[in-house]
Amino acid sequence: MAAADVWSKIKIQQGDITKLAADAIVNAANSRLAGGGGVDGAIHRAAGIEQLQAACRKLGGCETGDAKITPGFNLPAQHIIHTVGPVFGGGQRGEAELLASCYRRSLEVAAENHLKTIAFPAISTGVYGYPFEAATEIALRTTAEFLVEHELIEQVTFVFFGRVDFESASAIIERLSPARDNS
Ligand code: ADP
Numbered sequence: 001m002a003a004a005d006v007w008s009k010i011k012i013q014q015g016d017i018t019k020l021a022a023d024a025i026v027n028a029a030n031s032r033l034a035g036g037g038g039v040d041g042a043i044h045r046a047a048g049i050e051q052l053q054a055a056c057r058k059l060g061g062c063e064t065g066d067a068k069i070t071p072g073f074n075l076p077a078q079h080i081i082h083t084v085g086p087v088f089g090g091g092q093r094g095e096a097e098l099l100a101s102c103y104r105r106s107l108e109v110a111a112e113n114h115l116k117t118i119a120f121p122a123i124s125t126g127v128y129g130y131p132f133e134a135a136t137e138i139a140l141r142t143t144a145e146f147l148v149e150h151e152l153i154e155q156v157t158f159v160f161f162g163r164v165d166f167e168s169a170s171a172i173i174e175r176l177s178p179a180r181d182n183s
Helices: 007-009 040-047 049-057 096-113 132-149 163-176
Strands: 010-014 024-029 067-071 079-084 117-120 156-161
Touching: 007 010, 007 024, 010 132, 010 163, 024 040, 040 049, 040 132, 067 096, 079 096, 079 163, 096 132, 096 163, 132 163, 156 163
Parallel strands: 010 156, 024 079, 024 117, 117 156
Antiparallel strands: 067 079
C-alpha cells in the first residue's frame, strides 16, 4: 500500500481501551505478564482477573519489545496482545528501538492471527516514564510503516485516556500525515 494511503487506516480517540470492540486491544504489560496498575490493571479487571492470569501464566513471560496473545475473555475485544514497553531511563538505553519493537511485534502477532482491527494504548508513557510526544511519534510512524507492508490490517486505533494526551496526539498525527483526510 502506498505510504500516503496508510494514514486513512490510523485513528486516534480519547477513552477507556477496555470498552473497545476491536479484534484485539494491546496491553502495556510487564515482563512477568502478571497484571499490575494502569491500563494493565484495567484490562485484567475488565477481562476477568483469574482467567486472564491463568492464560498469561502459560505464556512464560514476555521480553521487553516482544508481544504475546491471549483471548479477551469478558472484554468486548476478542483478543489481548500483551506487549512489554521499555522503562525510560534517559533515552540512551535503546528505549526508542524497544518501543518501536512493541508496536511492530504487536502488529505482527495481529497479522499472524488474521486480525483486522487493533487498538493500542500509549505504551510506556505512564509508570514507565517515556516522554509522551516522542513515544507517540514512534507509535504512529512504526504503525504507518508496518501498514505499508501488511494490507490485511484494516484499522489501527490509538486510544488516549486523558484529554491532554489526546489533543497532543491529534497535533502529532496532523504533522506526520499532511495528506490525511480529516473529514
Ligand atoms: P506503562 O507501564 O507502559 O507506562 P501505564 O498503564 O502506566 O503503562 O500507562 C500507559 C498509558 O495508558 C498512560 O498514558 C495511561 O494514561 C494510559 N491508560 C491508563 N488506563 C487506561 C485505559 N483504561 N484505557 C486507555 N489508556 C489507559
